Amino acid sequence: MEEQSNFYKVCVTGGSGFIGSCLVKKLLERGHTVHATTQNLGDESKVKVLKSLPNAETNLVLFQANIYNPDEFGPVIEGCRYVIHLATPLQHNPAGAASSSPYKDTTEAAVAGVRTIADLCSRSATVKRLIFAGSVMAASPFKEDGSGYKACNDESCWTPLHLPYSSLKNDMDLLAYVRSKTLSEKELLGYNVGELEVVSLICGLVGGDVQMLGYVPMSVRAVVGQLTGHPFSYLGLKSIQELSGSVPLIHIEDVCEAFIFCTEQSSMKGRFMCVAVDPTISEMAEYFQNKNPKLKIQDGLIVEAEKGSCCDISKLKKMGFSYKYDMDVILNDSINCAKRFGLLQL
Template sequence: MEKNTSSRVCVTGASGFIGSSLVNKLLRQGHTVHATLRNLDDASKVGLLKSLPHADTKLLLFQADIYDPQEFEHAIEGCEFVFHVATPMQHNNLSSQYKDTAEAAVAGVRIIADSCIRSQTVKRLIYTASVLAASPWTEDGAGFKAYLDESCWTPLDVSFPHGTDFTMGYIVSKTLAENAVLSYNVIDGGKLEVVTLPCGLVGGETLLPILPPTVGVVLSQLTGDSNRYNSLKFMQEVIGSVPLVHIEDVCRAHIFCMEQPSMRGRFCCAVASPSIKEIAACFQENYPEYKIAKEFTEGPEGGIKCDFTKLVKIGFEYKYGMKNILDDSVVSGRRLSKSSLSQLI
């Protein structure tokens, strides 16, 4: 499609960190957006979306839950592009249909992809994946490959010291779901184009009234939040570094993938891959008023090499580097965090 041509698109998980920012950017560009939320009775989430520019004429809200993915059918009807951002985070124990989040996530992407095909209007499905599904660990768990790129898939039988049931469940669900949705590039002769964007740790500013979990993880060395810092350590264990990307670039990358005349496949979305030590050094250089405890600077001096050029080679340009990501995350933290970070000047 040509740039600035308005389309009808669907965004699942529209009230989350990435979803709300993506809806905002799409509306500002003149697109009509079908946005899905788990609960249309949630006044704060509905109110946030309805307050966005052009929402009164260009935004339609639909109630849909990944645990009942058939609900997405109506939201997808008539759309040209679908952005599947939603993912189950906590297992719905009342579900008799799925045993865990991984099963729900895989069933969800399959039903959404099938709905795209049945619609006969959807040209491309763009799936928000996670770089945690692209670990360069070797299959035998003996160590890392030379570098990370789109050919890497996280081996699901490797255990990680800082992994929890939640984080390991997340990796399994994102890895299996991404594999499942990419298979549609060959199903039915590839009638549906599927693009996946394995995103790094997302930082930056937010439209939400609370600090997004990923921004909390970015800031964990400054805030001294040990639980979120464990997530940072877990990412470094899985990837060998901490791939970072700004929320604005995440949204721009999604829209870039929509704007291409034809596109399918896997494209990593991150601009830098520092180690925990390198992130701490950047924070200390730019925010010397806050001292990072030694136990929050663990790990190797540098991160594993990552090749994030596949998206760039077809014309995408990142606007925000590592310092921008950390600075804008601090802005969010000062505004929204209840931790000591909010006291920083």
């Protein structure tokens, strides 16, 4: 299975998304061959970005694949050494398969998707490691009895899905996302037996700016939710605060480097917290007001929030990974991204 070359073939599901497009770019720049999926090859706005990347003409192969039809990922994975699974359904609207979908919701679709992809990797003669994009929303340090937070938010934490989180009760899509990320990650880690190595990066809220994208990613919208006042964006930020006891953050550049780091290790498996900093929502508000006095927090969105739990990010660091972007850069780059698209006005 081991190759002598320093260049290898990597599958990236969800390759046209925020993390996916940045990750594909970095892999191509390093000389690797990339198999990337998108839900619709006819979506010129996304496909054009990927095809314009350095080395894309020779080293990038695009596939149309939908998580609601996980068998479509077979040809994508074929011949790959590493599989980085980013794709996840955000809303229950399976493109082209709404009436015939065997799944009742996003959770069923996400779990079935990781099961099929893990099975394909296990049967593959080439795949060494399957790397999953986990979420801090699946790793809440809330105690099972709902009495408060554990002192530390680390890889042992799983979100108790039976608790009535106040920020989630009025948004079924967000609640479904938390359930799908939690249960699909648990499903995937069950494959960490035999020769296949399974890694889950528990990613914080991803901020920053990617110039090549023609939109503001949902996670960046959440980062600046207190400034825009957009209800859904702010709700996402507030939900992370409630679930995590803070707002774990990571820059888009760091999270992509973390995924690549996972492909470069001789052996690696299990969960790894992938978070650079963990301010509270009120600490973020204070930063915005102090560093950007011309930008105002929207009325009613200055929320006093004490830190309920601190993220332990030592596990990934002990393996040699280092974060290059601090809170100042994460928040400032997110502001700049929102400004470029007119979401924030001076």
